[in-house]
Amino acid sequence: MAKKKRMKDLTLLERIYLPEIAKGMALTFQNMFRPSFTMEYPEVKFEPPASYRGRPVLALEENGEERCVACGLCSRVCPALAIEVQAAETEREKERYPEKFEINMLRCIFCGFCEEVCPEEAIIMSKDYELAFSNREDAVYGKDKLLTPVSVLKDRIEFLRQYK
Amino acid sequence: MPKITIDNKELEFKPGQTIIQVAKDNGIEIPHFCWHPSLSVSGNCRVCLVEVEKMPKLVIACATIAADGMVVHTQSEKTISARNAVMEFILINHPLDCPICDEAGECKLQDYAYQHSVGESRFTETKQHKDKRVELGPHVMFDGERCISCSRCIRFCDEVAGENQLTFVKRGDKVTIVTFPGKQLDNPYSLNVTDICPVGALTNRDFRFKSRVWDMSSTKTICSGCSRGCNTDMWVRSNEVLRLTPRYNDNVNSYWMCDNGRLNTFKFVNEDSRVNGPHLRRDGKLTKVGWDEVFASAVSELKSFNKDEVAFIGSAYSTLEDNFLFAKFAKSVFGSKNFDFPRVTVPGSGDNILITEDKRPNSLGAELVGMSGNGMNFNQIIKGLIDGKIKALYVVDENLIELNPELEANIAKLDLLIVHASNFNTLTNYANIVFPSATYAEKNGTWINIEGRIQRLKPAVATFEADRSLDGMAMSRLDKFGTEYDRWGKVRKVDARSTWKIIVGLANAFGTKYKYTMAEEVFSDISKSIDEFKDLNYDSIGEFGTQLKFKKQIVKV
Numbered sequence: 001m002a003k004k005k006r007m008k009d010l011t012l013l014e015r016i017y018l019p020e021i022a023k024g025m026a027l028t029f030q031n032m033f034r035p036s037f038t039m040e041y042p043e044v045k046f047e048p049p050a051s052y053r054g055r056p057v058l059a060l061e062e063n064g065e066e067r068c069v070a071c072g073l074c075s076r077v078c079p080a081l082a083i084e085v086q087a088a089e090t091e092r093e094k095e096r097y098p099e100k101f102e103i104n105m106l107r108c109i110f111c112g113f114c115e116e117v118c119p120e121e122a123i124i125m126s127k128d129y130e131l132a133f134s135n136r137e138d139a140v141y142g143k144d145k146l147l148t149p150v151s152v153l154k155d156r157i158e159f160l161r162q163y164k
Numbered sequence: 165m166p167k168i169t170i171d172n173k174e175l176e177f178k179p180g181q182t183i184i185q186v187a188k189d190n191g192i193e194i195p196h197f198c199w200h201p202s203l204s205v206s207g208n209c210r211v212c213l214v215e216v217e218k219m220p221k222l223v224i225a226c227a228t229i230a231a232d233g234m235v236v237h238t239q240s241e242k243t244i245s246a247r248n249a250v251m252e253f254i255l256i257n258h259p260l261d262c263p264i265c266d267e268a269g270e271c272k273l274q275d276y277a278y279q280h281s282v283g284e285s286r287f288t289e290t291k292q293h294k295d296k297r298v299e300l301g302p303h304v305m306f307d308g309e310r311c312i313s314c315s316r317c318i319r320f321c322d323e324v325a326g327e328n329q330l331t332f333v334k335r336g337d338k339v340t341i342v343t344f345p346g347k348q349l350d351n352p353y354s355l356n357v358t359d360i361c362p363v364g365a366l367t368n369r370d371f372r373f374k375s376r377v378w379d380m381s382s383t384k385t386i387c388s389g390c391s392r393g394c395n396t397d398m399w400v401r402s403n404e405v406l407r408l409t410p411r412y413n414d415n416v417n418s419y420w421m422c423d424n425g426r427l428n429t430f431k432f433v434n435e436d437s438r439v440n441g442p443h444l445r446r447d448g449k450l451t452k453v454g455w456d457e458v459f460a461s462a463v464s465e466l467k468s469f470n471k472d473e474v475a476f477i478g479s480a481y482s483t484l485e486d487n488f489l490f491a492k493f494a495k496s497v498f499g500s501k502n503f504d505f506p507r508v509t510v511p512g513s514g515d516n517i518l519i520t521e522d523k524r525p526n527s528l529g530a531e532l533v534g535m536s537g538n539g540m541n542f543n544q545i546i547k548g549l550i551d552g553k554i555k556a557l558y559v560v561d562e563n564l565i566e567l568n569p570e571l572e573a574n575i576a577k578l579d580l581l582i583v584h585a586s587n588f589n590t591l592t593n594y595a596n597i598v599f600p601s602a603t604y605a606e607k608n609g610t611w612i613n614i615e616g617r618i619q620r621l622k623p624a625v626a627t628f629e630a631d632r633s634l635d636g637m638a639m640s641r642l643d644k645f646g647t648e649y650d651r652w653g654k655v656r657k658v659d660a661r662s663t664w665k666i667i668v669g670l671a672n673a674f675g676t677k678y679k680y681t682m683a684e685e686v687f688s689d690i691s692k693s694i695d696e697f698k699d700l701n702y703d704s705i706g707e708f709g710t711q712l713k714f715k716k717q718i719v720k721v
Contacts, residue, residue, distance in 0.1 A: 071263030072376040081645050084652055087373040095297065096264045096373055102651060119263045136649060 050159035053125040057148040067122035070098035074114035082107035106139040166232035184225040198314035199226035251281040257292045267364030269377040301349030311365035317357035325351040371407045381638035383624035389425030391522035393613030398624040403655035405430040437587040439600040441659040459673035475545040476503035478535040479561035480524030483609025485686040486663035488533040501539025529612035556580035565590040600660035607662040608683040619709035628659035
C-alpha cells in the first residue's frame with residue numbers, strides 16, 4: 001500500500017506536545033476552584049426534588065389507616081405488570097381494602113402511571129431510590145415495605161395537586 | 165311484513181315488537197337500563213328515549229310498539245341531548261365509588277357514563293344517603309346508594325323466579341328496594357339479580373371483592389349441577405375458578421341459572437384435597453407413583469381376577485367420550501359384561517323453571533354411548549358386592565359411599581378397588597389404586613342434557629399436562645404476560661387426566677393399542693359408531709349445542 005501523504009506535517013511545537021499538555025493542566029487547575037457537582041455517596045445522600053419518581057409506596061394516614069381501597073387500577077394500568085392486588089372486605093366505611101399488595105421491583109419501570117391513575121391518592125412515587133436485592137424473592141415488596149406515613153410524602157402530594 | 169326505518173335503515177319486523185326489540189334484532193344498540201329482553205317492560209329509566217318523526221315528544225323505545233312506516237332516529241341531536249340529560253339525572257345520587265364497587269368493568273352505568281355524559285357533575289348539593297351493605301338474602305348483598313331503581317330485580321323475582329320477595333319503598337329520590345316484611349331474597353334463583361342489576365347495587369356475596377372482572381379469563385362451558393345443562397361462563401384467575409355466570413342460550417336456560425349450580429359446582433376444583441398424580445396403596449398408605457407404574461400395576465391386579473368377579477361403574481358426571489371408552493374397555497379389552505352407572509335422582513327436587521330431579525349432567529349421554537352393559541346392572545352389582553360375588557370394583561368419578569353410606573363395610577372387604585377421583589374422599593380411603601381424574605372444568609368433552617341436547621365442555625383450568633396458549637384455552641392478561649417468576653404465574657396445576665385418556669393408557673398396558681390423543685378423536689369414533697351422533701363433530705355442535713334426534717326410545721332417567 002502506498003504511503004498516505006499527510007495534508008500538513010506537524011510543526012515542531014505540535015510534535016513535542018508540551019504546550020498542549022500545559023493547556024490541559026491549566027483547564028484542570030481552573031476547575032479546582034469551581035463548585036463541585038459530585039456527592040460523596042453514601043456518606044452524603046441525594047435529596048431529590050418533588051418531581052422525582054422513586055419507588056412507589058402506599059400512603060398511610062396519621063390515624064394508622066391505609067388509603068388504598070384495592071380498586072386494582074394501578075395493577076391494570078401498570079405497563080410492566082409489576083403490581084398485584086388482592087382485595088378483601090373490611091368494616092370501615094370504604095368497604096374494601098388490600099389484603100395483599102405486592103410490587104415486584106424487578107418489573108417496576110418507575111413510569112408513575114399507578115400514581116396518576118390512583119383515585120384515592122394512595123399510591124405515591126416516593127423519593128426512595130436505594131433499591132438493591134440479592135435475590136428475586138426480596139425484590140417483591142409487600143405491604144410491610146410499602147406502607148409509608150403521609151407526612152413523609154407531603155412534598156410529592158403537593159406537587160401532584162399542582163397538576164391536577 | 166311491516167317496515168320501520170331506524171337510523172335510515174329500513175327494517176322488517178313482526179307486529180307487536182317494540183322499537184328496542186326491532187333495533188336489537190338488527191344489531192342497533194339503544195341504551196337501556198330497566199329493559200331486559202326476558203322481563204316485562206317497566207319503562208322507568210328513560211335512557212332509551214328516541215326521536216320518532218311526527219311524534220310531538222321523544223318516546224321510550226322499550227315501550228313504544230313499532231308501527232309500519234315509523235321513522236326512528238337514535239343518534240339525532242335531540243335524542244343524544246335527552247340521553248345526556250337522563251344520564252345526568254341518574255348520576256345525581258349515584259355515589260362515585262367505582263373503585264370500591266365490584267361491578268366496575270361490567271357496569272352498564274359506567275359504560276353509558278363514558279358514552280353519554282359530560283364527565284362533570286353540576287350537582288353541588290349533598291347526595292342522598294341510603295342503607296349500604298344490606299344482606300337481602302343468604303347470597304345477595306344490596307347497596308341502596310348505588311341503586312338506580314330500574315326494578316329489574318323486582319320483576320325477575322315476580323316473573324321468572326315466581327316468588328314476590330322484593331319491592332320498592334318510599335318515593336322520589338328516597339326510593340329504595342327492600343324485601344317484604346318477614347321475607348328474604350332466598351329463592352333458588354336469587355343470584356340472577358346480581359347479573360341483571362345494571363349497576364353494583366346487588367352483588368354476589370360469595371364473589372364479593374375476590375377479583376376484578378378484567379383480571380379473569382372466561383370460558384364457555386356447561387353447569388354440572390343437574391341434567392338441565394345450563395350454559396355458563398367459567399371465570400378463572402391464576403388457574404383458580406372464582407365464579408360461574410349464566411350464558412344466554414334460548415333453547416336451554418335463557419339468561420338464568422340456579423344458585424346451587426352457581427355456588428356449589430366449582431369449589432372442589434380449587435380444593436387442596438385434589439388428587440395430584442396417580443396413587444398406589446403401599447403398606448396401607450396411598451403413595452404417589454408414576455403413570456407407567458400405576459398402569460402396569462392396575463393391569464396385573466385386574467388380570468388376577470376372574471371376569472365375573474369384576475364390575476365396572478361409570479358415571480353420568482363423566483363426558484360422553486369418557487363413558488364411551490370406559491364401556492369399550494370393560495367390554496372388549498377386559499371382556500366383562502358387568503358395567504353400569506348409578507342414576508342419581510332426587511324426587512321432588514325439580515321445579516318448572518330450570519332445576520331437574522336428575523342430579524347428574526350426562527345421564528342421557530351415558531345411556532346413549534352404552535355405559536350400561538348387558539350383564540349385571542347397577543343394583544345387581546351392588547347386590548353382588550354385598551353378597552361377596554363381586555371381588556374387584558373399578559369406579560369412575562362416583563363416590564359410592566356418599567351415595568349409600570351402608571356400603572362402606574362391603575367396600576372395605578373388596579380385594580381390589582380402583583378409583584378415578586378428582587378429590588380424595590371416603591371412597592379413596594379404601595382404594596388400592598387411585599387415578600387422578602380431571603374435573604369437568606379441566607377437560608374437553610360433551611354432555612347430553614335432559615332434553616337430548618348435546619353441549620360442549622371446554623377446559624377453563626389447566627392441568628399439569630395442559631398449556632393455556634398451545635391448547636387454545638382462554639387466557640387472562642396475567643396468563644398472557646406472566647412468567648414462572650411472577651407470583652401470579654406460580655399457579656397450581658394438578659397432574660390429572662380425563663378418564664378417556666387414563667383408559668387409553670390402561671388399554672395400551674393391557675396390550676390393546678388405542679390410538680386416541682384428543683377427546684375429539686374419541687368423539688369422531690362415537691359419531692361413526694352410534695346413529696344418534698351421525699355427522700356430528702365439535703365444530704358442528706357449536707357453543708350453543710345441538711338437539712339430537714333419537715332413532716330409538718331412550719329410557720328417561
